[in-house]
Amino acid sequence: TNLVRLSALDSITSAIYGQVILPTVLDHIVICADPLAQAYLMDCLVQVFPDEYHIETMPILLGVCPKLRDKVNIRTILQSLMDRLANYLADEELLDEKDSNQVKRSVALDSFRMFDECVQKVYNARGPKLNPKEVIRLQTALLSFSMKCYQGNLDQVTLCLKHCVVALQQARDNVALMQDPNMPQQQQPVPAKALDEVSTKELEKLLSIPLDELALGVLNLD
Numbered sequence: 001t002n003l004v005r006l007s008a009l010d011s012i013t014s015a016i017y018g019q020v021i022l023p024t025v026l027d028h029i030v031i032c033a034d035p036l037a038q039a040y041l042m043d044c045l046v047q048v049f050p051d052e053y054h055i056e057t058m059p060i061l062l063g064v065c066p067k068l069r070d071k072v073n074i075r076t077i078l079q080s081l082m083d084r085l086a087n088y089l090a091d092e093e094l095l096d097e098k099d100s101n102q103v104k105r106s107v108a109l110d111s112f113r114m115f116d117e118c119v120q121k122v123y124n125a126r127g128p129k130l131n132p133k134e135v136i137r138l139q140t141a142l143l144s145f146s147m148k149c150y151q152g153n154l155d156q157v158t159l160c161l162k163h164c165v166v167a168l169q170q171a172r173d174n175v176a177l178m179q180d181p182n183m184p185q186q187q188q189p190v191p192a193k194a195l196d197e198v199s200t201k202e203l204e205k206l207l208s209i210p211l212d213e214l215a216l217g218v219l220n221l222d
Contacts, residue, residue: 003044003045003048003049006021007049007050014050014052014057018057022057022060026061029042029064029068030067030068035069038069038072039076039077043076043077046061046077046081047080051085054085055088058111058114059114061081062081062114062115062117062118063118065078066118066121066122066124067125070126070129074122074138075137078115078118078142079141082115082141082142085145086148086149089148111149112145112146112149112150112156116142116159116160119163123135123138127170130171131199132171132196132199133196133199133202135171136168136199139161139164140205140209143156143157143160143206144209161207
């Protein structure tokens, strides 16, 4: 694609990418009506440009995710970016290379917060259109990223689990509201409904992550 050719040009720098290329491409992606094209172009951006470029422009790239079409699988985009960043963080020498002002290190270490905020904005943007299994899968991706890059951070584990509970409750309430649009805002809590088989299995995967990584340390979770 043209993005692949563009990324191979020697004259392209992180500054040019962040100030010119990325905003221009993202503008075209947002106004595109085709979900497949949006997903493809987002994946190209994540895959073809260097890790250093993504480190320095993460807020810009993540800020577009909630604006994508409902049929675009945000989780796969975020997972690709998380995997690249996790590999980048695993090599401490890369963080020290040409990073005299510590910008890359600062942004990299703050990446969990940025991913978490992006996920919350996706929840808010898609509302009832986001089914329970995707709610869980997004938190699973975020929790797996935390375990790779911030091992032993119980606050992040607790945050992921709490956000999953809140999002599932909101999804349940949204479904009830869609079924009865005349239902008043102030009402008794919607009765709990069992998750479907796929969502249940995804929830089991989510809950197994802290068990596998922290063992008895999970007893210290709030």
